[in-house]
Amino acid sequence: xxxxxxxxxxxxxxxxxxxxxxxxxxxxxxxxxxxxxxxxxxxxxxxxxxxxxxxxxxxxxxxxxxxxxxxxxxxxxxxxxxxxxxxxxxxxxxxxxxxxxxxxxxxxxxxxxxxxxxxxxxxxxxxxxxxxxxxxxxxxxxxxxxxxxxxxxxxxxxxxxxxxxxxxxxxxxxxxxxxxxxxxxxxxxxxxxxxxxxxxxxxxxxxxxxxxxxxxxxxxxxxxxxxxxxxxxxxxxxxxxxxxxxxxxxxxxxxxxxxxxxxxxxxxxxxxxxxxxxxxxxxxxxxxxxxxxxxxxxxxxxxxxxxxxxxxxxxxxxxxxxxxxxxxxxxxxxxxxxxxxxxxxxxxxxxxxxxxxxxxxxxxxxxxxxxxxxxxxxxxxxxxxxxxxxxxxxx
Amino acid sequence: xxxxxxxxxxxxxxxxxxxxxxxxxxxxxxxxxxxxxxxxxxxxxxxxxxxxxxxxxxxxxxxxxxxxxxxxxxxxxxxxxxxxxxxxxxxxxxxxxxxxxxxxxxxxxxxxxxxxxxxxxxxxxxxxxxxxxxxxxxxxxxxxxxxxxxxxxxxxxxxxxxxxxxxxxxxxxxxxxxxxxxxxxxxxxxxxxxxxxxxxxxxxxxxxxxxxxxxxxxxxxxxxxxxxxxxxxxxxxxxxxxxxxxxxxxxxxxxxxxxxxxxxxxxxx
Ligand SMILES: Cc1cc2nc3c(=O)[nH]c(=O)nc-3n(C[C@H](O)[C@H](O)[C@H](O)COP(=O)(O)OP(=O)(O)OC[C@H]3O[C@@H](n4cnc5c(N)ncnc54)[C@H](O)[C@@H]3O)c2cc1C
Ligand SMILES: Nc1ncnc2c1ncn2[C@@H]1O[C@H](COP(=O)(O)O)[C@@H](O)[C@H]1O
Numbered sequence: 001x002x003x004x005x006x007x008x009x010x011x012x013x014x015x016x017x018x019x020x021x022x023x024x025x026x027x028x029x030x031x032x033x034x035x036x037x038x039x040x041x042x043x044x045x046x047x048x049x050x051x052x053x054x055x056x057x058x059x060x061x062x063x064x065x066x067x068x069x070x071x072x073x074x075x076x077x078x079x080x081x082x083x084x085x086x087x088x089x090x091x092x093x094x095x096x097x098x099x100x101x102x103x104x105x106x107x108x109x110x111x112x113x114x115x116x117x118x119x120x121x122x123x124x125x126x127x128x129x130x131x132x133x134x135x136x137x138x139x140x141x142x143x144x145x146x147x148x149x150x151x152x153x154x155x156x157x158x159x160x161x162x163x164x165x166x167x168x169x170x171x172x173x174x175x176x177x178x179x180x181x182x183x184x185x186x187x188x189x190x191x192x193x194x195x196x197x198x199x200x201x202x203x204x205x206x207x208x209x210x211x212x213x214x215x216x217x218x219x220x221x222x223x224x225x226x227x228x229x230x231x232x233x234x235x236x237x238x239x240x241x242x243x244x245x246x247x248x249x250x251x252x253x254x255x256x257x258x259x260x261x262x263x264x265x266x267x268x269x270x271x272x273x274x275x276x277x278x279x280x281x282x283x284x285x286x287x288x289x290x291x292x293x294x295x296x297x298x299x300x301x302x303x304x305x306x307x308x309x310x311x312x313x314x315x316x317x318x319x320x321x322x323x324x325x326x327x328x329x330x331x332x333x334x335x336x337x338x339x340x341x342x343x344x345x346x347x348x349x350x351x352x353x354x355x356x357x358x359x360x361x362x363x364x365x366x367x368x369x370x371x372x373x374x375x376x377x378x379x380x381x382x383x384x385x386x387x388x389x390x391x392x393x394x395x
Numbered sequence: 396x397x398x399x400x401x402x403x404x405x406x407x408x409x410x411x412x413x414x415x416x417x418x419x420x421x422x423x424x425x426x427x428x429x430x431x432x433x434x435x436x437x438x439x440x441x442x443x444x445x446x447x448x449x450x451x452x453x454x455x456x457x458x459x460x461x462x463x464x465x466x467x468x469x470x471x472x473x474x475x476x477x478x479x480x481x482x483x484x485x486x487x488x489x490x491x492x493x494x495x496x497x498x499x500x501x502x503x504x505x506x507x508x509x510x511x512x513x514x515x516x517x518x519x520x521x522x523x524x525x526x527x528x529x530x531x532x533x534x535x536x537x538x539x540x541x542x543x544x545x546x547x548x549x550x551x552x553x554x555x556x557x558x559x560x561x562x563x564x565x566x567x568x569x570x571x572x573x574x575x576x577x578x579x580x581x582x583x584x585x586x587x588x589x590x591x592x593x594x595x596x597x598x599x600x601x602x603x604x605x606x607x608x609x610x611x612x613x614x615x616x617x618x619x620x621x622x623x624x625x626x627x628x629x630x631x632x633x634x635x636x637x638x639x640x641x642x643x644x645x646x647x648x649x650x651x652x653x654x655x656x657x658x659x660x661x662x663x664x
Binding site for chain 2: 002022024037038039042063140143144167169171172174175176178179180182184185186187188202206208209210211212213217218219220221258261262265266267273274275276322324328329336346357358359370371372373374375376377378379380384388390391395
């Protein structure tokens, strides 16, 4: 079993390790560091110690595989009605770079019904090969059939990397696959790179609501799997002339499924969904009244964006939960985010701080939202919003 | 119907403060709480049991002090609490956590439904629910926002998606993970609090639940953290001054000059 201990003779009581521990699991007792039981063996403290006073014994990970047998970078191309979702293009964008660095091929995996047309687009956006599994029964995403098919493909082809979107479906499919084939999976990555020395995938992701970043590797297992946050990776310019191969593999399409998708209901009334939107206009309790949210919708409409909300307004019943941005709502990263009458509690900021440009309108000049805002207006939302709507209508 | 609710202890705040001089993380007086999403899982478990009869059990993997937190759940209607606590479990990633919880669930036995939160607030991975279902070899549905129907054979529920919801049916036993929209958790009752005080939490080790130590904790975790850092948000904040009209005009100009297109609002996907 892995173990960690302080070598008392070497410990000088400098407390550097105490501060380095993200879990608060080191304490000083009689001027010596002591490791508490909530230690997660992450070993971050080992590096922080200038006196080599932390002895970390790590045992080999069990069930390691022969990693040299695994080749190729795969992305899961989510689609709806035969049209690839934007996340698929973003995955191709980052996947292309990884495949080039590894000097290997980039594969897009697409599962669905009537998806032939989508394969051309996936190639134009960077895929070398598209593995397509087409069947009437696959028209809706189903955790059970999609997992079964994906696992068959993995076992047949041994890819070294698989990327999926950190979407509602991707975050359900990826852990189910990883758990079945016993490999590592890193959630919600915002940066992916190849370690050029050993070819490992370096996966960086936010933790603690974006307040801490962690870089994670999967050294002894393959494939290395990650889900990737929407709107973080850049898609490539499509090249209609790019050549690629479409493969229709021989797989068993599962029948007699336990899980049945009875209906797929779309409830969004706006033209774009929150996670897809380039512009989000969010309202908070400072809007004063649910009626005033019409101003939010109107600005969103003029800008072709989506409507967001703080939890306070959702809890008050002013707007539905599907609009909530933040730690217990959705994580968004649009080009422009308007926070109107939102104070900027850390739980709200956790869900929107990666937006490219943040605009805060708040009557309180000390509102914490101004700390993350690119542009701030101290003023009354009820006065500023109509004026802004007018300005953008003019444009 | 027997329901097991998986509950994780997380720090009450996500704020990570850095001591700029020593480049270290400041952690002072951070209280431990039940992962907020798991409170909805607890409430849903209790509500189902109130309708169908049976038993609710909370299950957690964590350090011994988590037992106190689990007792609190008995004040809101949970019947029993089980804690998996053993150094063998330390350092588990989501795969090793899924494995350990699945062994704990098999040990508890005779279950119909397992309810998890959508994700844990510290790691935000949302991987343990589906991972656990797979280890148990049973179906799962994530992001459940409403249970339309449930009996001892099957469940029909709504899974939240980016632009609406899916209606899913699956046979029991199964795993669901729930979002905040599903319910509003109740407050503890006085009777419940008294019961919680006297309650005993069952603490089990890896050996107790027959878990293979090779698949637990750090050893059973394919992923490894190699680096952590606090991101610097170097925001160049600019306050836009002037009368409201001026402010609106200046802001609009700035945004429009950033090649930010006002797209045709009639376009519907
Ligand atoms: C576990 C947990 C999870 C949470 N998850 C989330 C989450 O996912 N998302 C989320 O948003 N919150 C979340 N919260 C809640 C969060 O802490 C805040 O309570 C919430 O974000 C506050 O919403 P608000 O900014 O709309 O309201 P308030 O904090 O009340 O702020 C209103 C703001 O409007 C300003 N204002 C008032 N009138 C006007 C006016 N006429 N013109 C201009 N400005 C005006 C005020 O100055 C104030 O700054 C969570 C909390 C907890 C404990
Ligand atoms: N250590 C744990 N003990 C019990 N349940 C857990 C644990 N870790 C995760 N879970 C459950 O899995 C859900 C998702 O967690 P995560 O995958 O870590 O985001 C949580 O909301 C809990 O219901």
